[in-house]
Amino acid sequence: MASGDTDVTICSQALLLLGQSEISSFTDGTQISGACGSLYPDIKAQLLSMYNWSFCTKKEQLAQLSSTPVNEWTREYQLPSDIITGSPQAVYNSASTGIAPIATGWEILGDKLQTDEATIVIDYIFNVNESLMPQYFVQLLKYAVAAHLAEAVTDQITKAEYWHQKSFGPPTDNMRGGYFRQACHIDGRGRIPQSLPVFPLTDVRV
Structure with a gap:
């Protein structure tokens, strides 16, 4: 895990990639720090939502609310903040282990x-703290922040295009290429393969 990373250090290192000076905070009074503070939360949220990252997936049993839906359903639950x-990412109707999610x-x-x-x-993607992010995701985040800041801080659209392609690949990759693809591959190595569900018909020997 990248225990020393924060939102400010990630933005600072993205600025270094663009040949700019580091910032000390999002409120140091400079235009660049203000831009980082405004853009960073959305960039982070976008990257977290683009893939089922293993490091930011959480399982939680939801609390039923005292209120009831207007029609169709009889119960409602509060989603996590x-x-x-x-x-x-998945919904289950039991807290027991080994059950399949319900799709409807x-x-x-x-x-x-x-x-x-x-x-x-439910299984869901949560807003993980930077100190708990693995290094491959922090690196992707630096590249993506550089792509978003490039034109504003360097006035060079070619730099923005370069870092966007570095992050996500050419347009034909539909934002699934570049370092994003590599980060997904690294993240996938740590996943335990899901066993296939057992159905009675498939267990019958001929």
């Missing part, structure tokens, strides 16, 4: 999950 994507029987309305289920557990 640190959820990034606005919707969960629920919907997201605003910051609530509505359903008829008495128990709801």
